[in-house]
Amino acid sequence: EMKEILEYKLFEIGEYSLSVYSIVLAGLVYLLTRGIVALFGKLFGRMASRRNIDEGRQHSFRLLFEYLIWTISIITILTLLGIKLTLVLASSAALLVGLGLGLQQGFSDMLSGIILLFEGTIEKGDIIEVDGVVGRIEEIHLRTTKFRNRDDQVMIIPNHKFVNDNVINWSHDDFVARFGVPIGVSYNSDLQQVKQILLNCAHSNPHVVTDMTGKIPSVRLDNFGDSSVDFTLLFYSSNMFRIETTKSDLRFAIWEAFRQHGVEIPFPQRDLHLKTGQWSLSPS
Incomplete structure (x- = not known):
């Protein structure tokens, strides 16, 4: 009786x-795949934790494995359901050509996604x-990447941007x-004092x-500018995502330290020279 039901x-x-x-059978394959x-x-x-594999690379390997297993599973399910892929592809060749032209960018994004996952040049958590x-x-x-900017806005970026364009990976x-x-x-400043003040602000x-x-401030x-002696305070930080906040804190500290030590931050100025002499007006 069971055989008759299954063969129905x-x-x-x-x-x-x-x-x-x-x-x-198709249902069992689906459940087995999950x-x-x-x-x-x-x-x-567990293996990644023991071998200290970073989270971004873990995510990439896991995603690649899932894509591979589900691709094999879908092909197996279609075969069990009696759907011959060769016939389907042959009968819809013209449609596939049209879809291929229309989805060319989508295929490019998917290929770029595979490249990103394999190369590991950009991983989850990178700045x-x-x-x-x-x-x-x-x-x-596979096609897009979820990206959160400093304003806490979520951006969905097509993967080809990371492969074809210039991208800086800070981390x-x-x-x-x-x-x-x-x-x-100001040109009246003690430059050695200025240097020490800037270093103190960075260290604090x-x-x-x-x-x-090799990575100290x-x-x-x-440069010796038109109105000022120009310095740059160079420093290393791990707070890359909120680095503008760190820069702001440093500017506040520098301003206060300069005020306490009488160091002037000049504004652009020009010297105007007037020549005295006789002016004569000729009759028109």
Whole structure:
């Protein structure tokens, strides 16, 4: 009786027929796939923790595995349901050509997504700058990437932007990066005193790295400008996502320190020289 139920054909069109048995097998493959994906996620998470694999790379490997397993699963399910992919593709060749032209950008984004996941140049949690906008990568999908900028706005960016355009990854090779705060002082200032004040301000900021070899704050004299002697306070920080806040805190500290020590921040000025002499008006 059970055999008859399983072999019962729900409908039949020409040479194609769909039985209860085919649907049951397809359902089992679907459930098995979900189980494999969930089990892999747990096992891979434990292994990654033991081997200190960073979260971004974990996410990339997990996503690639899921895409691969689900692709195999879908092909298997379609085969169990009696759907011949070769016939479907052959009969809809013209439609696929049209879709291919229309979805060319979409395919480019998907290919770019695969490249990103394999290369690992951009990973979940990275601080990047694209088109002048700085933000944190929250999720990388096959076609798009979820990106949150400093204004806490979520941007959905097509993956081809990260492959074809120039992108700065502030956190790819190291967890700290170098930044600068430019400042100009009066020509009457003691330059060594100015240098020491700037260094003191940097060392007193909790977001400035001060204890790493080769990555301590420094002061660079950039130029003798028209109205000021121009310096840049160079420093390293791990607070890359909120670095503008750190720069603002440094500017406040510099302003207060300059005020206390009588260091002047000049504004642009020009000297006007008037020549005295005889003016004569000729009759017209």
